[in-house]
Amino acid sequence: MEEQNLDNQLNIELSEEIAEGIFSNLAIITHSNTEFVVDFIRVMPGVPKARVKSRIILTPEHAKRLLGAMQDNIEKYEAVNGRIKTQDEPPGFPMNFGGPPAQA
Template identity: 35%
Template sequence: MSEQPAKKEVKIAFPENLRGGVYANNLFVAHTREEFILDFMMVMPPVGSVTARVITSPGHMKRMVSALTENMKKYEDKFGKLTEAAEPAKPTMGFHTPE
């Protein structure tokens, strides 16, 4: 009969400067073969700024998407279905063209 390996506990440090979190109302996602880059932004026209950047591997990104999907379902089960916010209007270059 083999013994189960003891589970290792990982202690996570939470730096004081991160405890308040940051607000983001926009997200830019880019990727290379080796990594995903997520730039979280606070945009209040006419300016915006990046509030956080997360760089992760494709495997970790897949797990994050799964965790977000699972938690969105739990949220909607508890509070009701969410509708996606409308995409912001595309900026113009000082003139309008007919559509």
């Protein structure tokens, strides 16, 4: 039985560059009948243009599995750290973080 478990393992390589991660404070999700596209964006205060930092394309089945995994992890996080507070309304555009625009 132990040999069978070893055969089912997947060796995943994580490069140093990818391990650093990418910060995103906005995600835009679109879909077609065959795929879900998640664009991760970084919006900076006082900067009128944001840039997509990463785009992930998923099959509908994998998108649903990701949703389930996210829900499970959020429940575990909130059990330890308390409820995550969210705004009732999504932020409007442009997102200037409530402060004045930057000046040079």
